[in-house]
Amino acid sequence: MPVPRFKSLFTASVLPNAQRLGCGAMWSRLRTILPSPNCLPPRWCSGFVSRMRYMNRLKEDDTACLSALHNGQIFLFHHLSPLLQCTQRGTLRPAALATSDVQSVLERLGSDGSLVKKSVLVSCLEQNQAQFCLDVGELDQVSVEEACEGKFLDLRKSLFLLTTAEAPILAKGQALLRWHQTSRFCSATGQLTHRNQAGSQRACSSNGIIYYPKMSPVVIVLVSDGRRCLLGRQPAFPLGMYSALAGFCDMGESLEEALCREVAEEVGLELQSITYSSSQHWPFPHSSLMLGCHATVSPAHTQLQVDHAELENARWFSLEEITSALKLQTPPQRGDSPALWLPPKQAVAHRLITEWTKQQLLKDTDQNQRPGSC
Ligand SMILES: NC(=O)C1=CN([C@@H]2O[C@H](COP(=O)(O)OP(=O)(O)OC[C@H]3O[C@@H](n4cnc5c(N)ncnc54)[C@H](O)[C@@H]3O)[C@@H](O)[C@H]2O)C=CC1
Ligand SMILES: [Mg+2]
Numbered sequence: 560m561p562v563p564r565f566k567s568l569f570t571a572s573v574l575p576n577a578q579r580l581g582c583g584a585m586w587s588r589l590r591t592i593l594p595s596p597n598c599l600p601p602r603w604c605s606g607f608v609s610r611m612r613y614m615n616r617l618k619e620d621d622t623a624c625l626s627a628l629h630n631g632q633i634f635l636f637h638h639l640s641p642l643l644q645c646t647q648r649g650t651l652r653p654a655a656l657a658t659s660d661v662q663s664v665l666e667r668l669g670s671d672g673s674l675v676k677k678s679v680l681v682s683c684l685e686q687n688q689a690q691f692c693l694d695v696g697e698l699d700q701v702s703v704e705e706a707c708e709g710k711f712l713d714l715r716k717s718l719f720l721l722t723t724a725e726a727p728i729l730a731k732g733q734a735l736l737r738w739h740q741t742s743r744f745c746s747a748t749g750q751l752t753h754r755n756q757a758g759s760q761r762a763c764s765s766n767g768i769i770y771y772p773k774m775s776p777v778v779i780v781l782v783s784d785g786r787r788c789l790l791g792r793q794p795a796f797p798l799g800m801y802s803a804l805a806g807f808c809d810m811g812e813s814l815e816e817a818l819c820r821e822v823a824e825e826v827g828l829e830l831q832s833i834t835y836s837s838s839q840h841w842p843f844p845h846s847s848l849m850l851g852c853h854a855t856v857s858p859a860h861t862q863l864q865v866d867h868a869e870l871e872n873a874r875w876f877s878l879e880e881i882t883s884a885l886k887l888q889t890p891p892q893r894g895d896s897p898a899l900w901l902p903p904k905q906a907v908a909h910r911l912i913t914e915w916t917k918q919q920l921l922k923d924t925d926q927n928q929r930p931g932s933c
Contacts, residue, residue, distance in 0.1 A: 610683045617680055617689060621756035624680060627689040628756075633661045633678055634725075634732055637703060637711040638696040641729045643721075644709040651717075653725045654709045655690065664706045668698050679735045679758030682728050692732030694740075714842060719903045726905050727840065734846035738772045745770075774840070777847040778817045779805040780854045781911040782828065784861045788881065788915050790899075791825060791865075791873035799891040799900035803908040804873070805849070814850050822854070826873050827864030830854045836914060839907040851907040853915065878919045881912060 617624040632655040635642040642654045656664075658675060665674055678691035695703055704710055714733050718726055735758055745752050745763035752761040752770060761770045781803045782789040790801035806821035808814070819830050836851045865873045876884075876899065884899040891898045902908040 606685055613687045614683050618757040618759040624756040628678055628691055629658055631658050631689040631691055633658055634692045636694040636736060637700045639733050639737055640711040640713050641717055642707060642709040643712050651720050652723050653729050668702050681732045692736055694736045718905050730840060730842040734842045735772055774846045774848045776808040777805055777849050778821055779803050779849050779907055780818050780852045781915050782854045782856055784856055784858045787875040787877055789875055791870045794871045799897050802902045803911050818852060825866050825869050828856050831856055836911055849907045851911050881916055
């Protein structure tokens with residue numbers, strides 16, 4: 560049961576006294592917890608080990624990867640926007656097309672057969688059927704859409720709309736495709752680099768230096784004062800949207816140091832305790848590994864000093880405001896009275912907010928059940 564488990568671990572990390580602590584004392588109280596089971600990859604189902612080892616082999620063996628590509632599936636992109644199809648139930652899903660079908664569409668549209676080889680390996684289904692992503696930006700967008708009965712949609716919009724488990728594959732595929740598009744030259748020699756068949760690395764054609772896809776570590780934290788949680792709003796966010804505070808790690812920083820610095824910089828608060836929740840790959844603006852945490856501040860020190868160069872606004876939200884916002888189905892439109900709109904379900908920020916909400920609701924239930932409470 561993820562909720563009670565989260566609850567016990569979370570409360571274990573909250574400091575018993577609401578006293579302000581220096582960094583030394585705080586570090587000694589930091590705790591790291593495992594993410595709740597539903598955040599773990601599905602490794603309990605049979606075949607996980609064999610699939611992971613198969614994927615690893617495909618990254619090392621170009622011939623095996625090419626053969627896997629011929630028998631695999633491809634998610635198409637057009638200038639980094641994924642191809643989506645409409646299901647019979649009217650929902651959207653990423654178009655996973657058989658490689659042979661993609662090959663015939665490309666040939667019909669006048670492309671030579673070599674384009675398919677530019678696919679990058681992203682995942683593997685049961686029975687070791689490999690999945691790839693391919694950008695067909697050099698072809699006419701509408702012709703590909705018609706031939707594949709789908710639409711290319713901006714990835715950010717796609718992630719808001721998709722509910723399928725394939726959304727992270729699109730995020731990973733886009734990040735990998737973008738990395739290849741922007742890493743064509745060796746930064747040491749200026750010579751062309753060439754990729755392996757899986758697309759998991761590139762090597763300089765002159766001196767053999769190997770480059771791997773880059774990710775930036777980003778910390779994201781939901782700060783609580785025990786009663787309320789703190790959310791911030793950047794000017795570029797959609798109307799009404801507030802999210803957990805986030806920031807890129809500086810070179811040399813630990814997760815905890817980055818969290819404390821970001822919160823101090825953006826809202827002028829000092830953290831008391833930090834609890835790790837879960838992480839997520841996030842393709843924007845380039846490719847980030849989001850490290851999601853909960854943190855507390857002393858209820859006696861909650862006065863915000865918002866850095867308006869970074870945030871348009873930041874404020875404390877009550878449990879009632881958050882539970883109402885979690886129920887909203889459609890985003891506020893211009894002209895509506897400003898309602899709080901939360902990040903999409905696929906975002907780690909959403910997970911942090913729902914975890915905090917469950918935690919607060921359990922706390923309220925516990926308090927109401929205590930002897931003497933009315
Ligand atoms: N998945 C989720 O739930 C959420 C994800 N995010 C992501 O977190 C990221 C970081 O949040 P911000 O508040 O924007 O970060 P931030 O508070 O560190 O500010 C961004 C600034 O940091 C600088 N910077 C330092 N290192 C950088 C790097 N490696 N790449 C790009 N800029 C760098 C740039 O000047 C940039 O303008 C955002 O790009 C956003 O996409 C943010 C909120 C929710
Ligand atoms: Mg920030």
